[in-house]
Amino acid sequence: MAFVSLSFLLFVVVSALVYFAVPLKHRWAVLLIASYVYFWFNSEWLVLILFATTLITFFDAKAIFS
Numbered sequence: 001m002a003f004v005s006l007s008f009l010l011f012v013v014v015s016a017l018v019y020f021a022v023p024l025k026h027r028w029a030v031l032l033i034a035s036y037v038y039f040w041f042n043s044e045w046l047v048l049i050l051f052a053t054t055l056i057t058f059f060d061a062k063a064i065f066s
Contacts (some may be wrong), residue, residue, distance in 0.1 A: 001041045011038065 001008050013053040015034040022030050032054070 001038065010042075 019030045
């Protein structure tokens with residue numbers, strides 16, 4: 001999905017609508033899911049890298065702040 005395509009514009013609009021429809025407490029989850037969907041549209045392998053990065057960052061942050 002190229003940044004200058006109609007499908008990307010539609011993706012951004014739908015993501016923004018969902019983002020603003022969700023309560024403030026859960027907006028981070030909308031952004032995370034939108035990131036995963038965007039990476040999935042580009043390549044299935046990129047989703048695995050994003051998932052690994054998410055897990056590593058989450059557990060490292062828990063270790064730092066505990």
